[in-house]
């Protein structure tokens with residue numbers, strides 16, 4: 001029996017951006033039917049490696065790429081990548097929000113045409129609906145992407161990539177596919193990935209969630225600063241081993257939150273709040289507290305965040321903030337009162353990809369830099385560079401476009417933006433999505449710190465383990481209602497999960 005060629009073989013792949021080596025002679029081999037995880041800290045080069053394979057970036061000369069034993073000329077085009085049987089789901093999904101699901105499917109693939117060259121929309125729509133149904137999702141192909149939830153958008157991107165594998169499938173690459181996906185949906189994705197692998201397709205799977213690596217992958221390649229640290233069989237590693245390989249340091253446990261001399265009166269009181277999903281939610285929170293809000297997709301966590309922030313319209317209920325009844329109709333009113341919000345999906349709001357970090361950070365607070373009718377750019381730049389170093393945004397260049405940072409570094413910049421405003425209440429809706437394990441701990445420490453300094457932090461998250469470790473107490477939402485509040489010995493990952501999953 002002859003050995004099968006690797007699905008992908010990469011030799012000495014390098015990529016230099018102006019003055020920066022993002023990949024340094026990286027080698028990697030993916031076998032047919034193997035799920036191969038690719039991990040590393042924010043900015044370590046994962047997405048760059050993938051973009052060199054997909055034809056989005058040209059690698060430096062000298063590297064070699066082969067797919068199923070066939071040498072691929074570099075730089076390659078997107079068409080070359082597809083021709084060789086490589087399919088991709090990128091970190092930003094590669095989806096056009098203003099087009100429908102169907103149009104997104106047809107992008108770059110061409111349309112099925114009738115005898116006179118007309119596009120057969122009905123046929124195409126049926127086909128796409130069936131593909132999505134095979135994946136367990138009932139999504140109308142004629143709906144605009146922007147109307148879908150972020151989880152449905154992710155599913156569309158994945159199903160589209162899998163559909164592209166119909167011809168010559170060799171390699172499926174998923175760059176942080178679960179970053180915008182709630183935990184319950186992850187099972188669908190895993191099933192689809194395993195299914196593809198069982199058909200002999202090699203899979204590259206990028207994720208910061210190490211438990212996913214252990215659940216799904218056969219082997220793992222670790223990158224650090226553009227260099228391959230090594231490739232390992234997952235079965236040979238513990239989670240601690242992997243963390244050390246990724247960070248090059250040992251990560252300590254979180255320090256217990258410092259208690260702030262609590263005021264008697266709550267900073268925020270929510271009573272009987274109802275919206276599209278939420279039903280009669282009441283709770284309050286004091287200064288110095290980190291209060292977790294846990295729940296599955298559709299449980300109403302994000303809606304609660306948006307209702308308080310004035311980004312959604314409530315149907316019923318009252319909110320008192322600093323003792324006054326408030327009714328924000330737009331977020332800017334909430335911001336003025338001292339409320340900040342780090343949103344679940346950095347691609348949708350709160351962030352302008354074409355503007356620099358400096359502009360993104362100071363956009364909410366330019367007044368500070370006006371001096372005698374002129375904007376003091378020097379002061380602005382210095383402050384923001386210092387802030388970027390404090391929050392470990394790499395590289396700490398205030399004038400770099402947001403889009404040119406790695407995904408996790410974009411998220412850290414957004415956290416920096418809000419923390420800098422010193423809000424009294426900071427609402428964090430999935431703040432560590434796409435953030436590597438080292439930076440995740442850093443962000444959590446920052447949240448603890450601002451609470452210790454007297455702010456209230458509301459933390460919406462599906463990372464139950466982190467909630468249990470970080471929060472003073474956790475409110476659990478289930479189908480729009482509060483089904484429990486956990487403190488002390490009851491505040492465990494298992495208890496949160498039991499309440500969140502209860503039907």
Ligand SMILES: Nc1ncnc2c1ncn2[C@@H]1O[C@H](COP(=O)(O)OP(=O)(O)OP(=O)(O)O)[C@@H](O)[C@H]1O
Nearest residue numbers: 017022042043044045046047048404406407408409
């Ligand atoms: N278009 C670009 N121009 C300049 N530098 C870039 C560009 N794209 C990426 N980089 C730099 O290359 C390095 C690797 O980035 P890359 O996006 O590959 O990281 P990553 O491992 O995917 O990180 P993350 O986990 O945050 O997504 C980073 O330092 C990043 O700032």
Ligand SMILES: [Mg+2]
Nearest residue numbers: 047091406407
């Ligand atoms: Mg990336």
